[in-house]
Amino acid sequence: MNSIRNIRIVVAGNGMVGYKFCEKLLARKKTEQHFEVTVFGEEPREAYDRVHLSEFFAGKSADDLSLACRDWYAENNILLLLSDPVVDIDREQKCVRSHHGHVVYYDYLILATGSGAFVPSIPGVEKEGVFVYRTIEDLELIQSHAAKSKKGAVLGGGLLGLEAAKALLDLGLQEAHVVEFAPRLMPRQIDEAGSRTLQNQLESLGLQVHLAKSTQEITGGDCIEGMLFADGSLLEVDMLVISAGIRPRDELAKIAGLETHPRGGIVVNNHLQTSDPNIFAIGECALAHHMIYGLIAPGYEMAEVVVAKLTGGEKEFLPFDMSTKLKLIGTDVASFGDAFIEEPTCKTIRYENKAKGIYKRVNVSEDGKTLLGGILVGDASQYNMLLQTFKNKTILPPDPEDLILGSRGGEEAGAGVMSFPDDALICSCEAVTKGMLCHEIGEFGHHTVDALKKSCKAGTGCGGCVPLVKDIIAGVMNQKGVYLRNVVCEHFNYSRQELLDLVKMNGLKTYGAVLDEFGKGDGCEVCKPLVASLLASLWNENILQKDRAPIQDSNDRYLANIQKGGTYSVVPRIPGGEITPEKLIVIGEVAQKYGLYTKITGGQRIDMFGAHLGDLPNIWEELIDAGFESGHAYGKSLRTVKSCVGSTWCRFGVQDSVSFAIEVEDRYKGLRSPHKLKSAVSGCIRECAEAQSKDFGIIATEKGWNLYVCGNGGSKPQHAQLLATDVDKETCIRLIDRFLMFYIKTADPLTRTATWLNKMEGGINYLKAVVVEDSLGIAAELENDIQQLIDVYQCEWKEVVQNPELRKRFTHFVNTPEKDPTVEFDSMRGQKKAAEWV
Amino acid sequence: MYSNETTQKVTWHKACHVDDIPEDGGGCALIDGRQIAIFNFSRRGEWFATDNQCPHRQQMAVSRGMIGSQDGEPKVACPFHKKTFSLQTGKCLNDENYEIGTFPVMVKENLVYIGI
Ligand SMILES: Cc1cc2nc3c(=O)[nH]c(=O)nc-3n(C[C@H](O)[C@H](O)[C@H](O)COP(=O)(O)OP(=O)(O)OC[C@H]3O[C@@H](n4cnc5c(N)ncnc54)[C@H](O)[C@@H]3O)c2cc1C
Ligand code: FES
Numbered sequence: 001m002n003s004i005r006n007i008r009i010v011v012a013g014n015g016m017v018g019y020k021f022c023e024k025l026l027a028r029k030k031t032e033q034h035f036e037v038t039v040f041g042e043e044p045r046e047a048y049d050r051v052h053l054s055e056f057f058a059g060k061s062a063d064d065l066s067l068a069c070r071d072w073y074a075e076n077n078i079l080l081l082l083s084d085p086v087v088d089i090d091r092e093q094k095c096v097r098s099h100h101g102h103v104v105y106y107d108y109l110i111l112a113t114g115s116g117a118f119v120p121s122i123p124g125v126e127k128e129g130v131f132v133y134r135t136i137e138d139l140e141l142i143q144s145h146a147a148k149s150k151k152g153a154v155l156g157g158g159l160l161g162l163e164a165a166k167a168l169l170d171l172g173l174q175e176a177h178v179v180e181f182a183p184r185l186m187p188r189q190i191d192e193a194g195s196r197t198l199q200n201q202l203e204s205l206g207l208q209v210h211l212a213k214s215t216q217e218i219t220g221g222d223c224i225e226g227m228l229f230a231d232g233s234l235l236e237v238d239m240l241v242i243s244a245g246i247r248p249r250d251e252l253a254k255i256a257g258l259e260t261h262p263r264g265g266i267v268v269n270n271h272l273q274t275s276d277p278n279i280f281a282i283g284e285c286a287l288a289h290h291m292i293y294g295l296i297a298p299g300y301e302m303a304e305v306v307v308a309k310l311t312g313g314e315k316e317f318l319p320f321d322m323s324t325k326l327k328l329i330g331t332d333v334a335s336f337g338d339a340f341i342e343e344p345t346c347k348t349i350r351y352e353n354k355a356k357g358i359y360k361r362v363n364v365s366e367d368g369k370t371l372l373g374g375i376l377v378g379d380a381s382q383y384n385m386l387l388q389t390f391k392n393k394t395i396l397p398p399d400p401e402d403l404i405l406g407s408r409g410g411e412e413a414g415a416g417v418m419s420f421p422d423d424a425l426i427c428s429c430e431a432v433t434k435g436m437l438c439h440e441i442g443e444f445g446h447h448t449v450d451a452l453k454k455s456c457k458a459g460t461g462c463g464g465c466v467p468l469v470k471d472i473i474a475g476v477m478n479q480k481g482v483y484l485r486n487v488v489c490e491h492f493n494y495s496r497q498e499l500l501d502l503v504k505m506n507g508l509k510t511y512g513a514v515l516d517e518f519g520k521g522d523g524c525e526v527c528k529p530l531v532a533s534l535l536a537s538l539w540n541e542n543i544l545q546k547d548r549a550p551i552q553d554s555n556d557r558y559l560a561n562i563q564k565g566g567t568y569s570v571v572p573r574i575p576g577g578e579i580t581p582e583k584l585i586v587i588g589e590v591a592q593k594y595g596l597y598t599k600i601t602g603g604q605r606i607d608m609f610g611a612h613l614g615d616l617p618n619i620w621e622e623l624i625d626a627g628f629e630s631g632h633a634y635g636k637s638l639r640t641v642k643s644c645v646g647s648t649w650c651r652f653g654v655q656d657s658v659s660f661a662i663e664v665e666d667r668y669k670g671l672r673s674p675h676k677l678k679s680a681v682s683g684c685i686r687e688c689a690e691a692q693s694k695d696f697g698i699i700a701t702e703k704g705w706n707l708y709v710c711g712n713g714g715s716k717p718q719h720a721q722l723l724a725t726d727v728d729k730e731t732c733i734r735l736i737d738r739f740l741m742f743y744i745k746t747a748d749p750l751t752r753t754a755t756w757l758n759k760m761e762g763g764i765n766y767l768k769a770v771v772v773e774d775s776l777g778i779a780a781e782l783e784n785d786i787q788q789l790i791d792v793y794q795c796e797w798k799e800v801v802q803n804p805e806l807r808k809r810f811t812h813f814v815n816t817p818e819k820d821p822t823v824e825f826d827s828m829r830g831q832k833k834a835a836e837w838v
Numbered sequence: 839m840y841s842n843e844t845t846q847k848v849t850w851h852k853a854c855h856v857d858d859i860p861e862d863g864g865g866c867a868l869i870d871g872r873q874i875a876i877f878n879f880s881r882r883g884e885w886f887a888t889d890n891q892c893p894h895r896q897q898m899a900v901s902r903g904m905i906g907s908q909d910g911e912p913k914v915a916c917p918f919h920k921k922t923f924s925l926q927t928g929k930c931l932n933d934e935n936y937e938i939g940t941f942p943v944m945v946k947e948n949l950v951y952i953g954i
Contacts, residue, residue: 490908490909491906491907512862512881515881521906521907521910522879522882522905522906522907523881523906523907524904524906524907524908524913524915524922525904525906525915525920525922527906528904528906529904547861547862549860549863550860550861550863550864550904551862551904553904553917554902554903554904554917555917557902558902562899562902562917562918565897566897566898566899809860812866812898813866813867813868814853814854814858814859814865814866814867814876815853815854815858815867815868815869816868818868820873822873822891822898823898
């Protein structure tokens with residue numbers, strides 16, 4: 001062994017590809033071969049995930065983005081020198097010299113210097129307030145400047161520019177502009193119709209798009225004040241992010257006399273060797289097959305090829321697919337394969353939905369058998385499937401339009417993922433094929449995405465393949481005859497719906513009984529609240545009685561939402577958002593007496609925060625005396641029915657929306673369901689109550705009411721869909737009765753109505769058939785079931801206040817009446833707030 | 839009745855009456871200025887005690903967590919972010935970075951004592 005000298009490797013650049021090279025080299029290390037690796041990095045921190053850089057603005061820290069911590073390098077005997085770029089290469093002596101004067105000898109030198117932002121030489125680019133978008137430091141500067149800016153612009157309407165522009169919007173700038181030299185957005189990835197759709201979508205998000213603008217000058221004193229264009233127009237901005245393309249970092253290679261391309265890039269052969277065979281270049285600094293591959297997957301593949309070569313393997317870097325899916329810009333955009341190919345060399349199928357902002361195009365071979373490429377704007381949910389179909393040359397179904405329209409026969413369109421060949425590349429970042437995944441799943445029992453991430457790294461790069469990986473897991477399990485049923489947990493081998501039926505048929509009313517009859521073990525935090533919710537949905541008995549208190553989620557157990565610091569919030573019901581001055585005064589007095597923070601909620605009621613556990617019964621006693629009831633803000637149950645003021649006061653109102661909202665809220669209050677329920681009633685089509693973003697929403701018409709269902713606000717907004725038109729009040733209520741009970745009976749736990757509908761085969765048409773046309777013949781039963789629940793409604797808090805046994809549980813300590821002494825508050829704008837997490 | 843064996847010498851502190859802790863639930867006692875979560879795991883016929891503070895975000899809430907078992911091991915889930923801790927060893931079962939203290943429990947004449 002002694003006769004073998006260690007092979008010395010120097011890596012210049014600790015970016016994504018430089019890091020991946022190290023990782024792959026270590027994974028392949030053979031015992032008889034020893035590598036001595038030195039890595040020089042110009043940036044002050046170890047390699048991080050640049051692809052997800054924008055998530056820095058969403059709160060991810062540099063540590064979260066880091067690809068491996070300092071210790072990893074040390075543990076693997078890699079000498080990592082940061083803030084210390086390589087400045088010179090002596091190819092004769094085979095050594096490099098760094099900025100700090102380190103001289104290190106190499107057998108092989110790997111250049112992974114990446115690229116920098118290309119900054120065009122416009123007069124004024126040096127001004128304060130002009131940034132590029134490449135490193136964590138860039139983003140830190142942008143963030144602090146944005147805090148004092150109002151109007152920002154991005155120069156460049158390409159992939160990265162749009163991502164940066166969306167980031168400016170998210171940073172809270174009042175105006176965010178995109179300035180593009182070409183007459184349309186993303187001219188290199190998508191066609192004209194696609195650009196138009198994309199532009200509309202972005203404009204509806206609040207971005208302002210300026211096309212065919214050539215920037216002549218950046219105006220202002222020390223600090224940027226505006227952009228002057230060739231057509232004489234001026235755009236006033238106080239910050240600018242330049243995203244006009246990338247420029248390979250080939251300056252070091254040039255100094256060393258290696259061959260570079262006049263337009264930038266270190267020229268390499270199929271083995272990624274530069275003009276000096278002992279020096280390799282990988283990642284965005286390398287020019288292979290006459291092009292710079294500005295994406296992460298080809299960069300990783302380059303690292304793989306060099307590692308193979310150094311460890312005695314043979315692998316070539318072949319032209320790489322440049323399909324892209326853009327993330328983080330608020331709307332989907334994707335293109336793959338040959339996106340622009342025109343008839344007659346192919347058949348092109350286009351689909352455009354202006355109202356929804358969707359444009360899709362697929363190019364199919366003349367014989368209609370294979371997919372050549374395509375573009376998706378507004379909805380790229382089929383991207384992974386299409387990309388794989390394209391890459392694997394899968395034979396298309398007889399009606400290729402089903403690829404983008406979705407088949408109308410009910411079955412999933414296209415060939416399923418299980419029909420791909422075993423060598424189909426699923427995770428292109430980590431080069432994991434379908435065959436490898438099937439093996440990991442089938443032979444080693446890695447059944448979850450997390451397990452697969454650990455075992456073969458699939459899905460750890462850009463993450464785009466994760467949905468496909470999930471499909472493959474389900475496919476393999478299916479083939480093995482294991483149906484992935486959504487069973488509750490290790491204690492119950494049933495789905496929620498099965499368990500609901502069993503509990504109902506057997507008339508079980510306590511958790512203990514359900515566990516004895518149908519479960520095993522002692523239960524857990526998953527099945528307990530689930531059974532609690534079933535029991536509540538079935539019988540609507542007080543959730544704290546019998547053995548039911550300790551099986552409720554903490555919020556339900558104390559009939560209040562636990563907040564940071566361990567205090568609770570108090571939310572009395574204010575049906576329809578209507579409240580008398582007298583009751584308003586009571587809320588104010590109670591909040592004052594118990595030192596609570598008050599805030600008006602989006603659901604038109606008033607939250608009081610910061611209540612000690614021990615104070616809750618007293619607070620509620622006072623509220624109940626004044627005529628309030630529990631608002632169930634803590635429960636998976638009806639929250640609020642929001643209303644606009646309607647025909648009683650509003651000059652546009654056509655119906656009395658407030659009265660109807662109160663009626664609806666009173667009817668369904670306390671109803672326990674798989675997830676929370678929100679509703680609203682608008683008095684006219686101006687829709688001020690935003691009923692179409694609710695689980696069920698009602699809008700007044702001249703002739704009656706329109707009923708919409710399965711909408712959602714929050715993080716995944718979805719418009720509600722029309723279930724019935726111009727119905728009278730009674731019919732409307734009857735339909736809601738059926739709809740809610742059908743949801744309660746069939747939805748998975750913690751599934752909002754929108755997701756429930758999205759997963760429902762047949763979608764809204766099926767739902768309509770069941771609820772409106774009673775196609776299953778269960779309407780009477782649904783109405784009857786819900787009426788029983790409504791009949792036994794009681795205010796939970798009233799029962800607690802009146803019941804000393806229940807009341808006793810509302811103390812922090814069991815052995816002293818003291819309050820929790822560790823609770824701390826800070827103050828803000830004259831009220832209290834919870835102390836920060838430590 | 840003993841539920842946890844211990845070899846260390848401990849001092850027994852009276853914490854509360856058995857009725858103060860709901861069946862299959864928990865409560866918190868203040869003992870010598872220290873907050874201790876006590877669990878009456880009546881389904882298993884066992885009592886457990888742990889720190890009341892969750893080490894994840896330093897929240898005083900473990901006693902309000904839900905108890906249950908994982909592969910037969912009794913555990914409690916913090917109500918804040920559902921970190922779950924073994925009631926026997928105090929080890930966090932879904933994040934190896936955390937652990938809470940556990941204490942022996944003795945029940946005598948309907949009174950609950952904690953050994954510290
Ligand atoms: C905001 C943003 C979003 C992106 N989104 C995507 C995406 O969605 N999908 C995708 O595939 N790609 C995306 N990319 C591109 C992707 O990040 C790059 O392809 C990838 O980072 C290239 O890796 P690299 O190692 O070649 O270069 P880099 O990650 O840039 O690393 C090069 C490193 O070398 C250092 N260096 C330079 N010269 C020297 C020297 N002389 N000595 C020492 N060190 C030196 C640099 O400072 C840098 O740290 C995105 C990029 C950005 C900026
Ligand atoms: S504070 Fe306990 S899980 Fe976060």
